[in-house]
Amino acid sequence: MINSIFFVQNGPHYSLGTKQGTSSQTKILGTGGLNIKGYKDVDTYGMQHKLESSGSWTTTVIGSTLTTDYFDVSSFPGFNLSEDTSYHYRSFIIVDSVYYYGDTLLITTLVTPYFNVSPSTIYIPQMGGTSTIEVDTNLTWSSIPTSAWITYFPEYGTGNQIINVSISTQGDRSGAIFFTAPDFNISVTIAQGNV
Incomplete structure (x- = not known):
């Protein structure tokens, strides 16, 4: 059972693990993905986002059955973020009906260059x-x-x-x-x- 989950920013990656942090309990959320190797009891995993200024969290479930040790955040539909807008976002997993959240991070979406x-x-x-x-x-x-x-x-x-x-x-x-x-x-x- 997982007791405490946290995300730590490490360059372009984010590590998720227990506070004791063994190598089998480390997950990486990098440019578009989360490595969930070692967590066979994860019920659901996904991302949440909301506008920086206000609003409630929008939840996007990425998966509920793990077929691989990695899921790609950039390839799933659902975020529909506006260009040149600031959002708070965080990852989450559900284990035994308990939600565990990563740190809330701030991103500003880019404008598509032309x-x-x-x-x-x-x-x-x-x-x-x-x-x-x-x-x-x-x-x-x-x-x-x-x-x-x-x-x-x-x-x-x-x-x-x-x-x-x-x-x-x-x-x-x-x-x-x-x-x-x-x-x-x-x-x-x-x-x-x-x-």
Whole structure:
């Protein structure tokens, strides 16, 4: 029988065990899972969450019959958390009809990053001219041209932006502007004249 269960944060992992803590009674809740090896009498296990500001606990039962020593928190449905919102959460197990809770921890969900740049090609007359590029993003971004004859503003920013491209010299040539944001790289071709 399990007398006292606790979670201890250890880097990206959380350990669950009795206060005496033998190796057979250690569980790891890491990036999406809880190792329940050694607890054959666990009746039910799962996660609970609630808004940081208020609210009651929402319980998600992950399982009631242990078929493996591990369950993956990231692969089960039920949390339906909103982006950019802070929640309290905790794990629980039920043994002999008694609930044991892990420490209540605070998480803030991330916003799904997006980064779009359009159009993929702009055409400038041989004599020179102007055009625009639209950046649609929720990230901080920067850019760099492949050639000095490509001038534009702004060259970096955060969030959505219209970029004004100006080619003041004549020519038949092509170049590009490379846009970068965390985990994104996009290029826009600049075609001038008969290329």
